[in-house]
Amino acid sequence: GENVEQHPSTLSVQEGDSAVIKCTYSDSASNYFPWYKQELGKGPQLIIDIRSNVGEKKDQRIAVTLNKTAKHFSLHITETQPEDSAVYFCAARESGGGADGLTFGKGTHLIIQP
Amino acid sequence: GAVVSQHPSWVICKSGTSVKIECRSLDFQATTMFWYRQFPKQSLMLMATSNEGSKATYEQGVEKDKFLINHASLTLSTLTVTSAHPEDSSFYICSARGSSLNSPLHFGNGTRLTVT
Numbered sequence: 001g002e003n004v005e006q007h008p009s010t011l012s013v014q015e016g017d018s019a020v021i022k023c024t025y026s027d028s029a030s031n032y033f034p035w036y037k038q039e040l041g042k043g044p045q046l047i048i049d050i051r052s053n054v055g056e057k058k059d060q061r062i063a064v065t066l067n068k069t070a071k072h073f074s075l076h077i078t079e080t081q082p083e084d085s086a087v088y089f090c091a092a093r094e095s096g097g098g099a100d101g102l103t104f105g106k107g108t109h110l111i112i113q114p
Numbered sequence: 115g116a117v118v119s120q121h122p123s124w125v126i127c128k129s130g131t132s133v134k135i136e137c138r139s140l141d142f143q144a145t146t147m148f149w150y151r152q153f154p155k156q157s158l159m160l161m162a163t164s165n166e167g168s169k170a171t172y173e174q175g176v177e178k179d180k181f182l183i184n185h186a187s188l189t190l191s192t193l194t195v196t197s198a199h200p201e202d203s204s205f206y207i208c209s210a211r212g213s214s215l216n217s218p219l220h221f222g223n224g225t226r227l228t229v230t
Binding site for chain 1: 118120155156157158160207209218219220221222223224226
């Protein structure tokens with residue numbers, strides 16, 4: 001099955017700086033890669049996703065890049081703000097592989113220092 | 115956007131009792147729903163996949179007789195923790211996806227279960 005590795009486990013950046021979180025996956029058949037933001041006591045919220053037919057996707061301050069050859073994808077947050085502080089999870093899913101759910105990374109606790 | 119409602123948000127029960135958690139998709143039909151368990155500061159662990167009108171598929175190591183899943187309609191799935199014990203205390207989260215395998219997955223806000 002799929003295995004997703006996520007780094008770093010904790011990331012502290014100064015407000016206004018950029019933050020980058022990286023994930024690798026093992027199953028070359030995976031072709032859908034979402035990123036979720038989870039605030040304390042809440043469920044994960046989808047913030048951006050990318051499919052394997054594109055290499056980059058951007059939504060305001062958030063961008064995701066995908067390298068299919070190397071099987072890794074990254075989340076980039078620019079101009080970080082205090083409200084960006086949360087736990088971020090990457091995930092991978094093999095499309096067409098039945099009704100399987102996502103395989104998640106272990107999460108990155110992002111701390112924005114004021 | 116798509117909304118998944120999960121209820122209750124928290125529940126405290128006594129050991130040996132059963133607890134039911136509901137997961138509803140509010141503005142789309144969810145042919146597939148998923149139930150996850152999350153321990154503090156850890157990732158989400160998939161427990162089971164719930165398909166409307168059929169039996170749920172459980173992940174290895176998850177007791178199907180203990181975690182009963184019912185997906186009776188395209189907008190509602192329930193998870194019942196039977197004969198709960200303190201080790202069942204956890205954060206349970208449901209998610210739902212539309213009819214297409216390429217549909218994004220949306221999560222409920224989770225249920226904090228505490229068994230005393």
